[in-house]
Amino acid sequence: xxxxxxxxxxxxxxxxxxxxxxxxxxxxxxxxxxxxxxxxxxxxxxxxxxxxxxxxxxxxxxxxxxxxxxxxxxxxxxxxxxxxxxxxxxxxxxxxxxxxxxxxxxxxxxxxxxxxxxxxxxxxxxxxxxxxxxxxxxxxxxxxxxxxxxxxxxxxxxxxxxxxxxxxxxxxxxxxxxxxxxxxxxxxxxxxxxxxxxxxxxxxxxxxxxxxxxxxxxxxxxxxxxxxxxxxxxxxxxxxxxxxxxxxxxxxxxxxxxxxxxxxxxxxxxxxxxxxxxxxxxxxxxxxxxxxxxxxxxxxxxxxxxxxxxxxxxxxxxxxxxxxxxxxxxxxxxxxxxxxxxxxxxxxxxxxxxxxxxxxxxxxxxxxxxxxx
Numbered sequence: 001x002x003x004x005x006x007x008x009x010x011x012x013x014x015x016x017x018x019x020x021x022x023x024x025x026x027x028x029x030x031x032x033x034x035x036x037x038x039x040x041x042x043x044x045x046x047x048x049x050x051x052x053x054x055x056x057x058x059x060x061x062x063x064x065x066x067x068x069x070x071x072x073x074x075x076x077x078x079x080x081x082x083x084x085x086x087x088x089x090x091x092x093x094x095x096x097x098x099x100x101x102x103x104x105x106x107x108x109x110x111x112x113x114x115x116x117x118x119x120x121x122x123x124x125x126x127x128x129x130x131x132x133x134x135x136x137x138x139x140x141x142x143x144x145x146x147x148x149x150x151x152x153x154x155x156x157x158x159x160x161x162x163x164x165x166x167x168x169x170x171x172x173x174x175x176x177x178x179x180x181x182x183x184x185x186x187x188x189x190x191x192x193x194x195x196x197x198x199x200x201x202x203x204x205x206x207x208x209x210x211x212x213x214x215x216x217x218x219x220x221x222x223x224x225x226x227x228x229x230x231x232x233x234x235x236x237x238x239x240x241x242x243x244x245x246x247x248x249x250x251x252x253x254x255x256x257x258x259x260x261x262x263x264x265x266x267x268x269x270x271x272x273x274x275x276x277x278x279x280x281x282x283x284x285x286x287x288x289x290x291x292x293x294x295x296x297x298x299x300x301x302x303x304x305x306x307x308x309x310x311x312x313x314x315x316x317x318x319x320x321x322x323x324x325x326x327x328x329x330x331x332x333x334x335x336x337x338x339x340x341x342x343x344x345x346x347x348x349x350x351x352x353x354x355x356x357x358x359x360x361x362x363x364x365x366x367x368x369x370x371x372x373x
Contacts, residue, residue, distance in 0.1 A: 001088055004135050006111040008082060009142045011130045016119065020135030022103025022110040027080035028145060029053040030152035031131040032306065033120045035285030039352030044081065045072040047161040047194030048262065048304045050236040051152050053080035053131050057120055062087035065095025066102040072196040072351055076106040077161065080133040082119070086112040109135050127280040128306065153278070157236040161194040162215040169200040169210040176211065182226050185209040186368050189227040191217065193245065193263050194235030198351035202361050203231070216244060219251035229257040229368040232264025234347065239266040239276050239307060246270045253339050257371050259364040260343030262305055268343045269309035269334060273317040282306035286353055289326040290346055298326065300354050301346035308345065309334065340367055
């Protein structure tokens with residue numbers, strides 16, 4: 001296959017020339033990197049990556065193709081994709097198309113044959129930065145586009161990825177046109193800020209009835225479904241922009257158990273009175289060590305976030321730090337026992353893995369059972 005020329009430019013005026021694959025277009029976004037060796041399909045379809053150009057640190061991407069099972073949302077969510085080498089002939093019994101075909105189908109540009117190692121070192125030293133990626137575009141054209149584009153942390157991407165109506169998850173999303181009578185199963189309403197499908201699968205697998213709510217749903221709208229618990233999902237962007245979600249979370253305090261993952265964890269931090277700050281280059285990948293301070297056990301976790309809750313701002317709020325990141329000692333988990341609040345910064349649903357963090361879902365189920373009694 002003959003690939004066209006592609007170019008990636010950064011806001012510090014660095015230019016990377018390579019070959020283009022996927023859709024022959026342009027993309028602007030915050031350039032970030034993921035340290036996972038596998039899981040590129042889950043990365044591409046994770047709504048938390050909306051508005052970002054993702055660099056994979058593992059050198060060969062696409063070697064097991066694309067399949068129908070590993071989607072974490074209905075479409076590709078990244079703005080652009082950067083790899084060292086793109087595999088043209090994947091080998092896997094589940095593979096249905098190549099990475100190039102997948103990106104082309106979803107109109108997402110990619111660039112390969114650049115020094116991804118050097119690019120990642122730059123982002124680690126100087127921090128994530130805005131970039132523009134284009135196929136058959138000059139560097140000058142891309143710099144001009146970059147200057148005219150808003151910055152990542154100025155946009156509310158959550159409203160772009162959230163559902164517009166209530167849905168029931170039953171192996172897939174089914175629109176709910178009217179109230180669903182409550183049965184014996186624990187009912188969880190998930191506030192969709194960009195939720196990954198495997199979060200919904202994880203709750204459903206534990207016997208929960210899972211209802212997905214739009215991010216703009218009010219506390220009254222959510223409580224009308226008579227939930228035994230409310231989950232605030234993962235999602236993209238700066239939590240400080242989501243005042244409406246913070247207000248809704250605060251209005252739910254004491255009325256129902258709350259569970260937050262990633263962005264949901266940050267929203268709960270804000271609602272409790274804390275604040276968040278932007279990390280230099282974020283945590284993205286499936287190999288980040290986290291310590292559960294309640295047990296002393298260390299877990300290897302999947303992560304995808306560029307912001308963290310500031311522990312100092314939680315003083316006097318009643319919140320307890322339950323988990324910390326062992327690389328930089330940032331907050332990875334919170335609890336507020338009196339309000340039945342539990343949250344983690346990492347992804348316990350762990351698609352693509354590892355799978356040893358699902359116990360957090362079990363804890364939430366036990367909290368809901370106690371609340372229901």
